[in-house]
Amino acid sequence: MRGVVMHAPGDFRVEEREDPKILKPTDAVIRVAAACVCGSDLWPYRGAEPINAPSPIGHEYVGVVEEVGSAVTTVKPGQFVVGGFSTSDNTCENCRAGYQTSCVQREWMNEMGAQAERLRVPLADGTLVATPGAPDADLIPSLLTASDVLGTGWFAAIAAQAGPGKTVAVVGDGAVGLLGVLAARQLGAERVIAMSRHSSRQKLALEFGATDIVTERADEGVAKIKELTGGFGAHSVIEAVGTQESMLQAIRSTRPGGHVGYVGVSHDVTLDGQELFFSHAHLHGGPAPVRQYLPQLIDLIWTRQIDPGKVFDLTLPLDRAADAYRAMDERRAIKVLLKP
Amino acid sequence: MRGVVMHAPGDFRVEEREDPKILKPTDAVIRVAAACVCGSDLWPYRGAEPINAPSPIGHEYVGVVEEVGSAVTTVKPGQFVVGGFSTSDNTCENCRAGYQTSCVQREWMNEMGAQAERLRVPLADGTLVATPGAPDADLIPSLLTASDVLGTGWFAAIAAQAGPGKTVAVVGDGAVGLLGVLAARQLGAERVIAMSRHSSRQKLALEFGATDIVTERADEGVAKIKELTGGFGAHSVIEAVGTQESMLQAIRSTRPGGHVGYVGVSHDVTLDGQELFFSHAHLHGGPAPVRQYLPQLIDLIWTRQIDPGKVFDLTLPLDRAADAYRAMDERRAIKVLLKP
CATH class of the missing domain: 3.40.50.720 (NAD(P)-binding Rossmann-like Domain)
Known part of the structure; x- marks a missing residue:
């Protein structure tokens, strides 16, 4: 599959990456419907965070579940889902206190690389939330914001x-x-x-x-x-x-x-x-526990009470991710949506 | 009157100071029944804060009102009072939000020098709270703690x-x-x-x-x-x-x-x-808005539900203030009460 790989500051490329697979019974694999570039992705792009080896990137995503591990019970193949930018089991003491980004099993989704065609999501039950049905196309940008910036x-x-x-x-x-x-x-x-x-x-x-x-x-x-x-x-x-x-x-x-x-x-x-x-x-x-707010925010978007997707003032195909980073870096765009 | 004056780190003396007077209609002058040495008084004592000129010190006090300015309405001569370690009008927006130590008219009581026989208290209505009557002698240390440490x-x-x-x-x-x-x-x-x-x-x-x-x-x-x-x-x-x-x-x-x-x-x-x-x-x-809690804390002490005065493990006459500072500095005493 195609996905963004960081090589060095200013050198972020779309390349062929290995297809994600279910590695643990709690994993899901989704086909990414939309991803985007985050202001925090600009820190390594600008050299303010080290890039020690070619690495995937991207932590904001919505998509359709393709496959789930044997232990996953709350989402199933075919469902449209929104997920948090970190994984969370949603059952540990920190999660129950509303701090899913301090989950004892937390992993950062950046490491999975959401700027790609497909994505492995660990702890799928505690990380993903399904929408009430297949969304209208114009709702997808707003749903994507719920994954992080909203x-x-x-x-x-x-x-x-x-x-x-x-x-x-x-x-x-x-x-x-x-x-x-x-x-x-x-x-x-x-x-x-x-x-x-x-x-x-x-x-x-x-x-x-x-x-x-x-x-x-x-x-x-x-x-x-x-x-x-x-x-x-x-x-x-x-x-x-x-x-x-x-x-x-x-x-x-x-x-x-x-x-x-x-x-x-x-x-x-x-x-x-x-x-x-x-x-x-x-x-x-600190890192926002977006997972806590996903059900409420999805509802506000689904019922068209808010339209946070307006923050995307540029949409590009995934293959033009390098242009997306440049536009964000030069502040020509507020936020760029990437379509795999 | 007698009062403590800071001359240099380690050199805090009890000297003759000018008797305090009513300077503004909102002032009160009290006869100090008890004062004490605060952990924060040790910063200048240890040289961690500059002493630019001989200065009075002390911000924890209880005592009996001797005289009030013409605008003072809530306390009167003869009443036993406890006051906060900063002055507050108790009417500005910060005071009403419960942050009397950020009062727009705030002055630090240290500048008035509570380690003394008598004390001028600016903004008496918003700074002092009268006790229900003359306290039993054994309640005085506890009432004194309400002024700051409690x-x-x-x-x-x-x-x-x-x-x-x-x-x-x-x-x-x-x-x-x-x-x-x-x-x-x-x-x-x-x-x-x-x-x-x-x-x-x-x-x-x-x-x-x-x-x-x-x-x-x-x-x-x-x-x-x-x-x-x-x-x-x-x-x-x-x-x-x-x-x-x-x-x-x-x-x-x-x-x-x-x-x-x-x-x-x-x-x-x-x-x-x-x-x-x-x-x-x-x-x-930050600096605790003790004035906010005074009515509640006085009540808990008056009804003998709490006994915070136990923190005083040494009581000395005011004239021995230098010994009090030494005992606190060397951690031989938790807190020293000074009797004018």
Whole structure:
């Protein structure tokens, strides 16, 4: 089968890869209907994470089950499924607490390589959720977002305790930040301030329910958030980038007692204990347990209450994955859908 | 009047200081019935915080109101009062959110110098709480703890979401850590693990309701907490020291989705973003808004449901404050009460 293989920073190729097989009784193999490129895939693409040997990549996927292992009971061949970006047994103590991305049996789907024609999904019962039937074609992009970026924005909004009466600020205008806007509004936030200086992303933020746009960054961005909130800062701040600047911007934009939900994968971030101490902010985040939210998010999409698939502003055949990475890297595209 | 003045690290003297006066209509002046030395007072004593000029010190106090400004309405001369270690108007948006130590009018009581015979308390209405009457002498030490260490342990336990069904670990066996044990049990925690290697402190932890004692520190301490919790870590961890080692010990002892309540004043602490990200811990802390808890804590003490005053294992006259600092610095005493 065809699939993306990382060779070196900037050198991601579509090649012939071995067909996935059932290796354990809890595995499933799916035919990928759609995959995509994640902002976090750009870290190795840009050389910020090492590539030690040619490796598959991709962790966002929807598709049709082709085969299941003998122990799999909740999904069956022919069903359309959405899965989390990490595997989870959904039965261990961490999973039951709602932290499926800290499952004691966790594996990262990147290692299986979802940017491909077919995909092995370990712990299929605890990782995959079937849709109510075969989806209309126009629902597939939205279902694909549930696999990561929508679920991640959702977790960030929950970690930031977005809700009725709250003012939410969102740092980061990538797909996760934009879907954090959507999540905050779905959760009932009164006011959602998107921080973005790109007109196409501002437009999408407004479509997703942003009430304000702030174009300033860093200290000026913090000052603007304070100005918009009576000098106090936002109740809830979503951090969806993962850099030192974005984390500080998020913490400093939060009022005492407010909540930062951070989901940008941290790279070279160090936080000063004393600043954190006197900020009185709550901090929570990490790899989003999207599996927890899949049933709810699939329902919202299926019943057409939300349209998160709008974050895909470019669709390419899988064979043009290299172009997809380039478009994301150069920020010409918000998010690229790959069709195997 | 007599009061403690910091001159240099290790050189804290009791001297004649100017008598406090009402400076603003919102001030009160109290006659201090008891004050004490805080773990955080040891930072300048040990040279970890600069002393730029001879300065008063002390922020924990109980006493009798002598005089109030014309705008003060809730306390009056003759009443016995307990106050927070920072001033608060108790009416601004931060105060109403329960963060009185981030009051927009906040001043630190250390600057007024509570280790003295008399004390000016700004924003008296929002800072002081009167007891139901003149307290029995044996209640005074416990009431004094409400001014800081009890309220700080209480906030830490709440920030760590200690409660029914929870296993709570406490890093730090100073007065705040020990009262964190008491608070966790009062809040209904099922199991409270005190981390201490000093027998007198272990004994007090057990009296305050600890169910387990762990003597190991750092990585070995973390391993022990994991071992006691099925490999997952504690649900709630109280950090009551403020060093790099204690913060890491706290974060690493917490299970995914668990809560760290940190109240040790951070000194030279830097947190790695990526470790925090993958820990899935919640982090909350800072200067405890003890004013929020004063009415409840005074009631628990007044009705003799708790006896936090046990943390005072040494009582000295104010004139011997230098001895009090030495005993705390050398860890010969858990906490020293000073009688003006």
